[in-house]
Amino acid sequence: MAIKRPLRSACYLMAVTAILACTQASLAQVDIWDSQANQPIRQNCVDANGNGTYEDTECTGLVNLGLSSGFIGAGLNQRWFASPFRVDGPDTMVVTEIGASWFEPAGNAGLDVWCKIWTGTDANTNGSFIDEPPNTTATLVFDGSIGPYVSTTCTSPDEDYCDKADPRPNGQPLWWHTYSHLCIELAPGNYWITLYPVGLGPTNTTGFNNLAWFIGSPGGDESLEQPIGPVPQDRGSGRRSVTWPSPGFSLYTLPTSFQPQLPPSTQEGQDLYNVSFRLRGFALSPEDCNNNGTPDVCEPDCNENGTADECDIAGATSDDCNTNGVPDDCEPLFGTDCNNNGIDDVCEGGVDCNANGTADFCDIGSGASTDCDGDNVPDECNPGCNTNGFPDSCDVTGGTSSDCDGNGVPDECQFDDCNNNGIPDACDIASAASNDCQPNGIPDECDLIDNAMRYTPIDDGLINNAWGFGDGADVACGNTFQVPNTPGGSMLVAVEAAIGSNVTDHHPFTMVVYTDPNNDGNPNDGARVAIVSSVQGTRDAETGNFITLPIDPPVFVGAPGSWFFVMFLISVGDNDPDWFPCALDSTAPNEVGRSWTGAATIGNFNTLVLAANPLHLIEQDPDDPFSGNFMVRAAFANFANDQDGDGEPDECAVQPCTTCRGDTNGDGIIDGEDIEDFVNMVIGGAPPSTCADVNHDGSVDQNDVPLFVGFVLYGAPCNEIVNNIECAVCAPVDLYCIYTVNNVQGGGCGSLPQNGGTICILCEPQPGFPPGGVCPDYSGRKWQHFDNNGNLVCTGDIAGFAPGGGAACAVCPPNGFQVLGD
Numbered sequence: 001m002a003i004k005r006p007l008r009s010a011c012y013l014m015a016v017t018a019i020l021a022c023t024q025a026s027l028a029q030v031d032i033w034d035s036q037a038n039q040p041i042r043q044n045c046v047d048a049n050g051n052g053t054y055e056d057t058e059c060t061g062l063v064n065l066g067l068s069s070g071f072i073g074a075g076l077n078q079r080w081f082a083s084p085f086r087v088d089g090p091d092t093m094v095v096t097e098i099g100a101s102w103f104e105p106a107g108n109a110g111l112d113v114w115c116k117i118w119t120g121t122d123a124n125t126n127g128s129f130i131d132e133p134p135n136t137t138a139t140l141v142f143d144g145s146i147g148p149y150v151s152t153t154c155t156s157p158d159e160d161y162c163d164k165a166d167p168r169p170n171g172q173p174l175w176w177h178t179y180s181h182l183c184i185e186l187a188p189g190n191y192w193i194t195l196y197p198v199g200l201g202p203t204n205t206t207g208f209n210n211l212a213w214f215i216g217s218p219g220g221d222e223s224l225e226q227p228i229g230p231v232p233q234d235r236g237s238g239r240r241s242v243t244w245p246s247p248g249f250s251l252y253t254l255p256t257s258f259q260p261q262l263p264p265s266t267q268e269g270q271d272l273y274n275v276s277f278r279l280r281g282f283a284l285s286p287e288d289c290n291n292n293g294t295p296d297v298c299e300p301d302c303n304e305n306g307t308a309d310e311c312d313i314a315g316a317t318s319d320d321c322n323t324n325g326v327p328d329d330c331e332p333l334f335g336t337d338c339n340n341n342g343i344d345d346v347c348e349g350g351v352d353c354n355a356n357g358t359a360d361f362c363d364i365g366s367g368a369s370t371d372c373d374g375d376n377v378p379d380e381c382n383p384g385c386n387t388n389g390f391p392d393s394c395d396v397t398g399g400t401s402s403d404c405d406g407n408g409v410p411d412e413c414q415f416d417d418c419n420n421n422g423i424p425d426a427c428d429i430a431s432a433a434s435n436d437c438q439p440n441g442i443p444d445e446c447d448l449i450d451n452a453m454r455y456t457p458i459d460d461g462l463i464n465n466a467w468g469f470g471d472g473a474d475v476a477c478g479n480t481f482q483v484p485n486t487p488g489g490s491m492l493v494a495v496e497a498a499i500g501s502n503v504t505d506h507h508p509f510t511m512v513v514y515t516d517p518n519n520d521g522n523p524n525d526g527a528r529v530a531i532v533s534s535v536q537g538t539r540d541a542e543t544g545n546f547i548t549l550p551i552d553p554p555v556f557v558g559a560p561g562s563w564f565f566v567m568f569l570i571s572v573g574d575n576d577p578d579w580f581p582c583a584l585d586s587t588a589p590n591e592v593g594r595s596w597t598g599a600a601t602i603g604n605f606n607t608l609v610l611a612a613n614p615l616h617l618i619e620q621d622p623d624d625p626f627s628g629n630f631m632v633r634a635a636f637a638n639f640a641n642d643q644d645g646d647g648e649p650d651e652c653a654v655q656p657c658t659t660c661r662g663d664t665n666g667d668g669i670i671d672g673e674d675i676e677d678f679v680n681m682v683i684g685g686a687p688p689s690t691c692a693d694v695n696h697d698g699s700v701d702q703n704d705v706p707l708f709v710g711f712v713l714y715g716a717p718c719n720e721i722v723n724n725i726e727c728a729v730c731a732p733v734d735l736y737c738i739y740t741v742n743n744v745q746g747g748g749c750g751s752l753p754q755n756g757g758t759i760c761i762l763c764e765p766q767p768g769f770p771p772g773g774v775c776p777d778y779s780g781r782k783w784q785h786f787d788n789n790g791n792l793v794c795t796g797d798i799a800g801f802a803p804g805g806g807a808a809c810a811v812c813p814p815n816g817f818q819v820l821g822d
Helices: 269-273 309-314 360-366 392-397 425-430 444-450 672-683 702-714
Strands: 011-013 020-022 030-034 041-043 061-063 066-071 081-087 093-103 112-119 140-148 176-179 184-186 189-198 209-214 239-241 249-251 277-283 465-467 475-482 491-497 499-501 509-515 527-534 547-556 563-570 580-585 595-599 632-636 739-741 744-746 757-763 782-786 792-797 805-812 817-819
Touching: 030 081, 066 081, 066 093, 093 189, 112 176, 140 189, 189 209, 465 499, 475 580, 475 632, 491 509, 491 527, 491 563, 509 547, 527 547, 563 580, 563 632, 672 702
Parallel strands: 066 189
Antiparallel strands: 011 020, 030 277, 041 061, 066 209, 081 189, 081 239, 093 176, 093 184, 093 209, 093 277, 112 140, 112 189, 239 249, 465 580, 475 563, 475 595, 491 547, 491 632, 499 580, 509 527, 509 563, 739 744, 739 757, 757 805, 782 792, 782 817
């Protein structure tokens, strides 16, 4: 049988006969059954004079007697006591509270108090159910815990479960236990009830559980008492079991040494078998305001207005500002009222994000907390991505942090910073601090790193130890590398380091590269060739992730076979002396003679000279010789991606033109079909070509646009301006000049080819070219051409050229020339 303990705001359905048990508010309850308060009985009685009665002089006094109910000893694991009761009609009643007088026999504490209720049956049709105790013929209608087993004294009369004074007439000053918040439906009729402990409580010392249920109650109805002896006073209602349901409950007779009180007391012999308990509740009603299948009378109704609390709140009859399911009019102020208006701060939207017991708006209003961004949230509750105690927006607006891309996030918190310079990659590219020739949103120096070749690592990539000096000293650690006989192996493009333990994130560090002039493998006479710092600092600490710093531009570290050194440097200073910043791979195999370390006041890394701060091998450390290799690495240029070693991916290099300048689509004609390709090359949407570098400055950019426009408007086939065949038709006066020398185009006011060929000179009287819009006067000048041996071959006049604009064409053999004066 599935059993649940009834808890506040929780309901459950008994599996036996679908009897509902759920939480119940304190309505105006009525007594459904009351056997009345127990009274003391006489003890140690002996009929000394043999007259069949027990005078007071024949007893030793009064005692409050309890009958055990529970697992009271070996073989008596179901020694329960059961009592009859009746529910009078016509209404079905709801039991909301069970009260009983009992005490704990020493060391017999249970964990919970269990209740069973059976229907009373008259199977033998003798007009009474009392002679048929709840055994195999009885129907169980309730079976569950009604509350915890508590035998300590209550601190308030309103408490449940614990010992307190019996509130009924002639009640005892202690031993009354109440179990509220029940909801047990009982139709009119006869019933049996038993209470007993289950489990072992924390103070149990015997291994048995027991509650001693007080007897001596006057009883709820004498018709429920039957004779248990030859005289009328020997009538009682109680039954005890050994094991249930078989053999189950049977009559129980007290020893004759226990006797009822004599008149004027009204106590009778049958009262010695009446246990003290009370059932309280009210008539069941069919209302179910929240349609949850539970009658409203079984729902909490703390304000006793006849409506379930849930419906009060849902219908706005009651507020529930703290959303605890209890109407506010049923509970006092549960927090603070910093503005003293009688309303709990939480009910006024007073969130307490810093959990200091004061609503946020009061913290801000009193000045206890700052609110730099005016969002009514204390700044300490929004410490920002850099955890400096201020919201990101305040860092940005206050200038504490930069925000180069204007996205509201401090730059130091954006980890799209492949070169670790503390500036997001997008800002590096936008400011031209980094090139992005493809463009792919990644600085070119990082593209090269992604495709770089790594010098053979001497670690396995897993941090299993860390190195430091534990005294706040600055630390230097690093490895020796040898240049491989591989294309690009001499050009260092990046250095890398993993971070050890206990290092604060975002703590800056520096990496320095040294060559080895005498190639002895000892860094102390090294020559520094590169130094880079990580502004982002030691993020990813202890994760085994390497932090990569580009070397831009790449540096030469020696010919194949040469040694060089990469050192990781971090200033500990006043930080935690337990820092161990250098990540170590201490698992075998280790490369002996390759990892170096040292401690010194490093100070300004830019002036660090190894000779002044000598290093030693880790396995030769004077204080703690150690076997292992530092997790410091290096990467060299991959000439498959940067064959010219210019620090940019080869895909971004300007490709040679196979036709002529301006013919960007390669069809041999300069016309409108070339515009799309030209624009893509200029804005970076396609790899550039010298066909788009029409002004011969080595770059494809906006400076090529004016001349390209002239080419398109001129619309010449490449064969008119290539291969020194003939002079190109000079463009109109308002366009740039076109000329060709050995298949290379050029132009400009007064430009002269140097190696012979066809020449076309144009002066453009437009602002901006040349400055002022006026060309020099070359009228009357001559061409003088020489062969490769310096012999004069021919002389030609420059005709038709005058200040303010004009053009002239001349043909000269491809042997050279010089400009003569007037």
